[in-house]
Amino acid sequence: xxxxxxIIVFAVFPGVTQLDFTGPHQVFSFLPGAxxxxxxxxxxxxxxxxxxxxxxxxxxxxxxxxxxxxPGGHGVTDNAIQDDAFLGxxxxxxATARFVTAVxxxxxxxxxxxxxxxxxxxxxxxxxxxxxxFGAVPDPCRVVRDGxxxxxxxxxxxxxxxxxxxxxxxGPEVAQAIQLQMEYAPAPPFDAGRxxxxxxxxLSRVRDQNAATAKPHLKAIKAAADRLAAQSV
Amino acid sequence: xxxxxxIIVFAVFPGVTQLDFTGPHQVFSFLPGAxxxxxxxxxxxxxxxxxxxxxxxxxxxxxxxxxxxxPGGHGVTDNAIQDDAFLGxxxxxxATARFVTAVxxxxxxxxxxxxxxxxxxxxxxxxxxxxxxFGAVPDPCRVVRDGxxxxxxxxxxxxxxxxxxxxxxxGPEVAQAIQLQMEYAPAPPFDAGRxxxxxxxxLSRVRDQNAATAKPHLKAIKAAADRLAAQSV
Numbered sequence: 001x002x003x004x005x006x007i008i009v010f011a012v013f014p015g016v017t018q019l020d021f022t023g024p025h026q027v028f029s030f031l032p033g034a035x036x037x038x039x040x041x042x043x044x045x046x047x048x049x050x051x052x053x054x055x056x057x058x059x060x061x062x063x064x065x066x067x068x069x070x071p072g073g074h075g076v077t078d079n080a081i082q083d084d085a086f087l088g089x090x091x092x093x094x095a096t097a098r099f100v101t102a103v104x105x106x107x108x109x110x111x112x113x114x115x116x117x118x119x120x121x122x123x124x125x126x127x128x129x130x131x132x133x134f135g136a137v138p139d140p141c142r143v144v145r146d147g148x149x150x151x152x153x154x155x156x157x158x159x160x161x162x163x164x165x166x167x168x169x170x171g172p173e174v175a176q177a178i179q180l181q182m183e184y185a186p187a188p189p190f191d192a193g194r195x196x197x198x199x200x201x202x203l204s205r206v207r208d209q210n211a212a213t214a215k216p217h218l219k220a221i222k223a224a225a226d227r228l229a230a231q232s233v
Numbered sequence: 234x235x236x237x238x239x240i241i242v243f244a245v246f247p248g249v250t251q252l253d254f255t256g257p258h259q260v261f262s263f264l265p266g267a268x269x270x271x272x273x274x275x276x277x278x279x280x281x282x283x284x285x286x287x288x289x290x291x292x293x294x295x296x297x298x299x300x301x302x303x304p305g306g307h308g309v310t311d312n313a314i315q316d317d318a319f320l321g322x323x324x325x326x327x328a329t330a331r332f333v334t335a336v337x338x339x340x341x342x343x344x345x346x347x348x349x350x351x352x353x354x355x356x357x358x359x360x361x362x363x364x365x366x367f368g369a370v371p372d373p374c375r376v377v378r379d380g381x382x383x384x385x386x387x388x389x390x391x392x393x394x395x396x397x398x399x400x401x402x403x404g405p406e407v408a409q410a411i412q413l414q415m416e417y418a419p420a421p422p423f424d425a426g427r428x429x430x431x432x433x434x435x436l437s438r439v440r441d442q443n444a445a446t447a448k449p450h451l452k453a454i455k456a457a458a459d460r461l462a463a464q465s466v
Contacts, residue, residue, distance in 0.1 A: 019259035022284070026252035026388070029282050036283055045287060049262050050269055051255070054278060054287035125416055142420045154416025155259070156392065164422045176425035176435045182252070183358055183387025185426030186419035187375045189397045192409035193418030202409045
């Protein structure tokens with residue numbers, strides 16, 4: 001086993017969904033030899049889903065990492081993909097990383113940074129198709145690996161994503177030991193976690209909720225895709 | 234539907250495991266009309282599993298709540314159950330609450346506060362049997378309800394626990410909509426999340442890890458149980 005530290009960086013931003021990174025953060029915190037860093041453009045303090053996180057590092061202060069991971073949330077479209085400096089830090093760190101990863105809508109930020117061209121990737125089910133605008137191939141699986149790009153679906157998929165990545169980095173026995181320590185034998189009280197299995201009335205309800213706020217998000221995605229295309233010319 | 238706010242309080246302490254409360258916190262943050270509070274004895278800032286949480290409230294400043302929830306972590310035995318003021322706040326808030334709840338080893342703190350006498354309850358699988366010292370009946374289910382006491386198993390069980398509680402508070406449709414929004418259709422890459430199904434070598438490995446640090450925890454539990462018994466005479 002290597003003695004080298006595995007540096008894992010979560011690149012966060014205002015409007016991130018906290019469980020998108022706290023789930024995988026907890027998994028990685030059990031990985032022997034891992035240094036798990038949460039960093040934003042500004043560093044310091046960040047509010048997320050009603051929690052306040054402090055002592056964040058600045059992305060610009062991190063020279064390199066083994067894993068870069070972008071979590072999701074409405075802030076992906078409201079902030080991250082409109083922030084060229086943030087996207088630049090993603091590109092810079094991705095170039096140093098063994099794995100370039102995202103959870104939930106975080107993959108849209110990877111796309112906007114030009115890191116998903118020609119890659120199969122997933123996202124939150126309601127946003128997955130948008131990845132095609134950045135040249136990615138949307139994949140409906142919960143955890144998708146294409147080369148060194150590993151993406152997870154919506155919010156809770158971050159736990160499955162992280163265990164998958166731990167198995168890749170440290171072997172399946174380490175991942176299984178972490179799974180047992182975290183008692184990850186999930187037993188959801190309902191079968192409603194994917195659009196394909198949710199009761200139709202529940203799916204309509206959530207689609208309506210999302211549609212009510214979707215317009216500025218879709219507009220920001222389109223604008224980011226146009227900027228990326230212009231850069232690539 | 235009631236217009237009244239549902240106040241949900243996570244009572245945290247140094248050495249809490251972050252996913253024990255960030256998982257259910259994310260679920261409850263989607264509950265319409267909910268105010269979700271994280272509070273400790275001192276308030277302010279708290280480090281947990283490598284993250285720093287800020288702007289915590291003080292338990293003593295919260296007059297009442299609808300749900301009191303105690304998450305787990307090594308700090309339950311290192312701090313929470315040795316802190317009479319913390320246990321007193323749990324008792325005071327529990328007396329105002331509709332639901333008295335815990336995730337993972339948090340149920341040991343409920344026990345030490347005298348809130349589990351005669352109640353069926355669960356905990357992290359490695360610590361569940363200890364609940365009997367506080368007059369509780371250990372139950373191996375992932376989420377256990379006995380009257381107004383609702384407890385979840387280790388770490389990740391907090392998500393199943395929270396969806397169960399949301400269904401109780403706001404109905405199954407609301408819980409299912411939250412489950413779909415969080416894409417909670419878990420697909421663990423391995424079947425190792427419970428001692429009954431984990432490969433024997435993995436179970437031995439985790440048992441050995443836990444045994445190496447268990448002694449002071451077990452001693453603190455025994456002492457807390459003795460103090461509780463002395464108070465009850």
